[in-house]
Ligand SMILES: Nc1ncnc2c1ncn2[C@@H]1O[C@H](COP(=O)(O)OP(=O)(O)OP(=O)(O)O)[C@@H](O)[C@H]1O
């Protein structure tokens with residue numbers, strides 16, 4: 001599945017999508033950034049509720065395919081602008097983390 | 109042996125929002141050089157963890173990256189408080205990060221262990237009250 005397809009799922013929308021064709025392989029869920037960097041794999045969807053600017057660098061350096069913000073949390077515009085410029089996809093799901101992850105189950 | 113490519117970056121200790129810029133720069137350089145994605149990922153994460161540590165724990169410092177034919181070396185120097193017990197600092201879960209930093213998602217005590225895991229060699233030299241120098245090597 002590509003990031004663009006993920007963005008089309010019910011309750012999901014793209015806040016930034018500079019790399020829509022990126023393939024998704026696997027999911028990692030977590031809010032502690034060093035755990036994410038230690039455990040997430042390249043091309044994972046990273047599901048989190050953290051919205052501060054540092055998530056952009058973490059997603060970029062850990063090479064995840066996109067950040068998927070659960071619970072409808074929204075970052076500041078400056079975070080989205082940075083993500084757009086750095087080629088980091090940020091999607092948002094209105095649902096809580098568990099439901100968000102379950103929705104991905106059949107695709108990854 | 110041929111001369112390495114050398115890059116030096118100041119790491120600003122006051123600016124938490126721009127922390128990680130040096131690592132992002134290095135990632136770009138390594139991409140341009142055509143290194144494989146997993147190696148780039150290892151170098152980038154190890155350097156970012158070290159860079160963030162200099163910002164959070166040491167008030168900034170300097171990052172130097174040397175790219176040789178068969179390895180990449182990352183040297184992080186700061187004049188921060190130093191690490192009194194390196195063995196303890198290296199343990200997963202050990203952190204002295206303050207609450208305001210934890211609320212940003214840092215402070216899990218996983219940074220130094222990640223740096224060790226993602227590199228082929230890592231050395232910490234530290235003196236309390238003087239500073240810390242961390243040298244990491246990733247083989248190509
Ligand atoms: N450059 C440094 N100068 C002084 N102390 C440091 C430095 N780097 C690490 N430390 C000490 O070592 C501890 C462990 O570092 P580590 O990176 O593993 O965890 P952390 O930075 O606290 O949290 P995390 O990296 O998971 O966000 C720190 O909390 C700090 O006390």
Ligand SMILES: [Mg+2]
Pocket residue numbers: 034157160161215218219220
């Ligand atoms: Mg750290």
